[in-house]
Amino acid sequence: MRVNWRKIGGRVAHVTVLAVFTVLLAFPFFWMLIATFKQNLDMYKMDNNPFLFNLPPTMANLHLLFYETRYVRWLWNTALVGAIVVAITLLLAVPAAYALTRLTGRWGERLGILIFLTYLVPPTLLFIPLSRVVAILGLQDTIWSLVVVDPSFTVPFSIWLLMGFFKSIPKELEDAAMVDGLSRFGAFLKMVIPISTSGILTVVIFTFTLVTQEFVYALTFISPEANQMVGVGIPIFLVRGDVYYWSSLMAACLIASLPIALLYNTFLDRFIAGFTVGAVK
Amino acid sequence: MAVVEARNLTKIFKEGELGAVNNVNLATQEGEFMVFLGPSGSGKTTLLRMIAGLETPSSGEILIGGRVVNDLSPRERRIAMVFQSYALYPHLSVYDNIAFPLKAQKVPKAQHQQKVEWAANLLGLGRLLKRKPRELSGGERQRVALARAIVREPAVFLLDEPLSNLDAKLRASAREELENFHKQVGTTTIYVTHDQVEAMAMGDRVLVLHQGTVRQIGSPKEVYENPADTFVATFLGSPPMNLLEYSDVIVGFRPEGFLPADLVPGGKQVQFRYRIKYVEYLGAERVLYGNIEGGHLETKEIISRLSWNMPSGYEAGSVHDFAVAETDLRFFDRKTEKRCSAKPYPWQ
Amino acid sequence: MRAARIKSVGAAQSPLLGVAMFTPAVLYIALIIGGPFVLAILYAFSDARIGATSFHYAGMENFRSIIQSPSFHRALQNSIVFTVCAVVIVMISANMLALALQKPFLGRGLIRFLILLPFVAPVSLGSIGWKWILDSIYSVITWVLIQVHFCTPFNAPMWLGEPHLAMASVICVHCWRLIPFATVVLLAGSGAIPKEIPEAAAIDGAGFWRTFFQIRLPMMLPITLVAVLFSAVFTFTDMTVVYILTNGGPFDSTQTLPSLAFATGIEGGDLAAGAAISLFLVPVLVAAAYFMLRVASRAEVT
Numbered sequence: 048m049r050v051n052w053r054k055i056g057g058r059v060a061h062v063t064v065l066a067v068f069t070v071l072l073a074f075p076f077f078w079m080l081i082a083t084f085k086q087n088l089d090m091y092k093m094d095n096n097p098f099l100f101n102l103p104p105t106m107a108n109l110h111l112l113f114y115e116t117r118y119v120r121w122l123w124n125t126a127l128v129g130a131i132v133v134a135i136t137l138l139l140a141v142p143a144a145y146a147l148t149r150l151t152g153r154w155g156e157r158l159g160i161l162i163f164l165t166y167l168v169p170p171t172l173l174f175i176p177l178s179r180v181v182a183i184l185g186l187q188d189t190i191w192s193l194v195v196v197d198p199s200f201t202v203p204f205s206i207w208l209l210m211g212f213f214k215s216i217p218k219e220l221e222d223a224a225m226v227d228g229l230s231r232f233g234a235f236l237k238m239v240i241p242i243s244t245s246g247i248l249t250v251v252i253f254t255f256t257l258v259t260q261e262f263v264y265a266l267t268f269i270s271p272e273a274n275q276m277v278g279v280g281i282p283i284f285l286v287r288g289d290v291y292y293w294s295s296l297m298a299a300c301l302i303a304s305l306p307i308a309l310l311y312n313t314f315l316d317r318f319i320a321g322f323t324v325g326a327v328k
Numbered sequence: 329m330a331v332v333e334a335r336n337l338t339k340i341f342k343e344g345e346l347g348a349v350n351n352v353n354l355a356t357q358e359g360e361f362m363v364f365l366g367p368s369g370s371g372k373t374t375l376l377r378m379i380a381g382l383e384t385p386s387s388g389e390i391l392i393g394g395r396v397v398n399d400l401s402p403r404e405r406r407i408a409m410v411f412q413s414y415a416l417y418p419h420l421s422v423y424d425n426i427a428f429p430l431k432a433q434k435v436p437k438a439q440h441q442q443k444v445e446w447a448a449n450l451l452g453l454g455r456l457l458k459r460k461p462r463e464l465s466g467g468e469r470q471r472v473a474l475a476r477a478i479v480r481e482p483a484v485f486l487l488d489e490p491l492s493n494l495d496a497k498l499r500a501s502a503r504e505e506l507e508n509f510h511k512q513v514g515t516t517t518i519y520v521t522h523d524q525v526e527a528m529a530m531g532d533r534v535l536v537l538h539q540g541t542v543r544q545i546g547s548p549k550e551v552y553e554n555p556a557d558t559f560v561a562t563f564l565g566s567p568p569m570n571l572l573e574y575s576d577v578i579v580g581f582r583p584e585g586f587l588p589a590d591l592v593p594g595g596k597q598v599q600f601r602y603r604i605k606y607v608e609y610l611g612a613e614r615v616l617y618g619n620i621e622g623g624h625l626e627t628k629e630i631i632s633r634l635s636w637n638m639p640s641g642y643e644a645g646s647v648h649d650f651a652v653a654e655t656d657l658r659f660f661d662r663k664t665e666k667r668c669s670a671k672p673y674p675w676q
Numbered sequence: 677m678r679a680a681r682i683k684s685v686g687a688a689q690s691p692l693l694g695v696a697m698f699t700p701a702v703l704y705i706a707l708i709i710g711g712p713f714v715l716a717i718l719y720a721f722s723d724a725r726i727g728a729t730s731f732h733y734a735g736m737e738n739f740r741s742i743i744q745s746p747s748f749h750r751a752l753q754n755s756i757v758f759t760v761c762a763v764v765i766v767m768i769s770a771n772m773l774a775l776a777l778q779k780p781f782l783g784r785g786l787i788r789f790l791i792l793l794p795f796v797a798p799v800s801l802g803s804i805g806w807k808w809i810l811d812s813i814y815s816v817i818t819w820v821l822i823q824v825h826f827c828t829p830f831n832a833p834m835w836l837g838e839p840h841l842a843m844a845s846v847i848c849v850h851c852w853r854l855i856p857f858a859t860v861v862l863l864a865g866s867g868a869i870p871k872e873i874p875e876a877a878a879i880d881g882a883g884f885w886r887t888f889f890q891i892r893l894p895m896m897l898p899i900t901l902v903a904v905l906f907s908a909v910f911t912f913t914d915m916t917v918v919y920i921l922t923n924g925g926p927f928d929s930t931q932t933l934p935s936l937a938f939a940t941g942i943e944g945g946d947l948a949a950g951a952a953i954s955l956f957l958v959p960v961l962v963a964a965a966y967f968m969l970r971v972a973s974r975a976e977v978t
Binding site: 057061064065068069071072073075076078079082090091093096097098138139140142143145146147149150151152155158160162164165167168169170171172173174175176177178179180195196198199202203206231232256259260262263266267277278279281282291293296297299300303304307308311312315 | 690691693694695696697698700701702704705708709711712713715716718719724726769772773775776777787788789790791792793794796797798799800801802803804805806808809811813814816819829852855856860884909913914915916919920933934937938941942947950951954955957958961964965968969972
Binding site: 380402403408411412417419431432433 | 870872873875876877878879880881882883886890891894895897
């Protein structure tokens with residue numbers, strides 16, 4: 048067998064690309080993991096090799112995080128807001144997506160695309176007027192401001208995701224249900240929704256993760272530490288004066304990021320299907 | 329012109345299981361149109377892809393034009409391939425599709441136009457050069473695929489079921505075009521199909537594959553009239569050959585040879601009492617389905633084909649004397665299912 | 677008779693029910709997005725401030741002062757530069773990664789998970805991680821550079837403190853976040869290329885690079901455009917990375933339009949000026965929307 052240099056070169060390039068990018072992309076999280084368990088004396092010594100535990104690993108940082116800061120409260124706030132926004136999003140998006148897919152024909156499609164385009168209107172454009180709206184409604188500094196505002200970016204995207212999903216359900220199923228005696232809406236409730244559980248689950252996951260990722264609105268609308276979300280609380284409040292408690296900060300980031308990452312990862316393909324707007328056939 | 333050869337060619341996809349291709353030996357003749365025929369899963373496409381260089385053999389050798397090409401990449405083998413889906417480049421015009429191999433092989437630009445126009449005219453594509461593939465019909469796409477294949481003047485053509493994506497009406501005319509094309513150009517061609525009618529109509533020789541092994545190689549006449557085993561016997565010919573099993577022998581005879589006793593041409597013949605169950609009227613012929621009376625043969629369905637000009641009167645429910653000429657009987661060993669010489673059979 | 681009835685039931689589009697079902701969503705979106713959008717425009721032409729109970733028409737005053745302000749020019753320039761640089765780096769990297777991840781191999785699932793982390797973790801948290809990695813004194817990068825004698829502890833690079841390094845750092849963090857996203861989008865797109873096409877190219881005599889540039893890239897153009905558009909919008913409209921890494925500093929050198937809008941409008945209290953600055957995002961968004969519509973309609977045609 049001849050030695051195939053081309054093949055070997057290709058293999059080497061392949062492995063190199065994967066190794067370099069994996070390291071570059073995943074490194075910060077690995078770093079967070081190490082910093083979480085490092086003693087302060089170890090962290091802040093210039094001469095120490097940062098990759099090693101020069102002093103034994105400690106749980107002190109985690110202790111500080113959970114018992115001496117409002118971290119747990121922020122996690123709770125975020126989870127609460129997330130859950131409520133998920134409910135609101137489902138209530139708004141599921142019927143809307145169904146209607147636009149099945150009940151309104153051509154111009155329904157167009158309206159669906161327009162709704163998706165509103166996703167392109169960023170929080171950094173709307174946050175100033177919304178801050179006034181929130182103040183006028185008396186929701187300033189409460190988590191309810193986010194409950195009201197966050198669906199503005201979860202609903203358009205969810206509608207788009209669900210439209211793609213509903214399109215893949217054969218029409219004959221609903222027709223059969225209606226011949227069997229259900230009304231149009233009845234077919235929707237009793238036939239379509241039960242078989243759409245995976246699509247709905249995807250919307251739940253992504254809505255929840257979108258809420259946890261949100262930064263601008265939470266920063267703008269909420270000042271008191273106790274009511275803040277975890278994404279804003281960590282960078283703003285885990286700082287005592289000018290001092291950054293880096294180890295606890297890293298721990299906080301890691302703990303908040305990983306579950307979201309795991310959730311996202313499971314449903315990534317659906318997410319991308321939503322983004323690609325049917326450009327992929 | 330070149331000869332394609334395979335020596336003890338094997339491809340195993342999963343360790344410990346039967347290979348997709350098992351110990352295949354073949355050799356084409358210059359300029360011939362050879363058909364790889366077999367049901368799906370028989371390994372015919374895998375065999376073709378190994379010849380093309382798209383799959384690596386697990387063992388064995390492939391030779392093109394007398395030299396071993398196992399280590400050569402597809403582009404070094406001087407072959408051209410037409411895929412089942414035609415694989416036309418959707419973003420390129422017909423002209424650019426045909427010109428692509430010339431560009432890739434670094435043929436001097438000055439020659440491009442002349443060669444592309446030659447290939448296009450050969451296939452009647454003159455008016456379509458500026459169109460994109462999505463604007464073409466199925467038959468036109470096949471022609472573009474052929475033009476792209478021929479423009480490099482390859483040593484061998486490989487065609488992977490190119491007619492199966494066309495609808496039935498189009499298939500006949502596309503088949504005729506392919507046959508004419510081969511007559512004009514004369515390049516050695518290997519054609520893969522599961523359709524035995526295509527194989528018989530187009531092939532100079534047919535290679536019948538089943539479960540990765542070659543069952544028979546021969547002209548259409550040879551594989552039809554003298555099948556090497558029961559698989560070949562029943563795969564070729566529609567409706568398939570009637571097979572009757574005995575103690576250690578299987579006796580076969582084709583439906584068109586199983587006729588009313590007075591219509592069987594002279595010479596020694598074997599007679600049966602035939603009860604007709606139902607009749608299919610197909611215009612040019614009638615197909616009778618029924619059973620032979622007497623003994624343990626009654627459970628097997630036996631088929632007969634009567635051409636249109638044979639007398640009527642053979643209706644469902646009736647019983648007649650039917651017969652087969654002795655020379656039309658084929659014998660197969662019951663254990664190996666392979667063809668064997670005439671053996672004594674019970675009703676003699 | 678029955679068959680005909682089924683057909684008519686399916687064909688009756690029930691537009692009334694449809695309208696009833698999507699009206700809540702459309703109403704909500706119109707209120708929470710459309711309303712504030714109009715309000716933003718109103719503010720931009722007013723003198724609204726935080727704490728003031730009313731505001732008055734102020735004409736083009738805000739725009740005049742913004743356009744004359746050097747920080748605005750800086751922010752506009754940065755927004756464009758950051759976006760262009762990030763998109764270029766992201767698309768080149770994502771193409772490489774998508775190629776590498778195409779065919780299955782042992783451990784591909786794990787690598788995919790690791791590679792996706794930057795995009796799925798919340799923006800702010802990833803940015804803080806980087807802030808620690810880029811710390812002026814304790815940066816691990818600096819430590820490595822010291823070990824290979826590239827610099828000494830005394831002239832260590834101020835990753836977030838020196839203007840050009842800070843800009844590069846911000847761009848890098850954006851790239852770090854978006855490469856996973858673009859890679860997955862491109863993977864989805866390349867999965868749609870029938871596998872016979874690269875095989876046909878191989879048989880036609882095309883090598884790796886020719887197949888990549890003349891066959892694969894053109895066929896992936898729509899999906900590539902989607903990745904480019906979203907990456908551009910994500911970078912252009914983001915204020916989180918800048919806010920956390922540098923807060924616009926040092927000396928406004930990393931300020932972008934969104935972060936400047938925040939600093940002016942919320943921290944500075946000048947709602948009107950903040951709104952006016954953020955309106956400069958609109959042209960880019962309109963362009964992005966236009967191209968997205970083009971891609972969507974082309975996908976319908978084919």
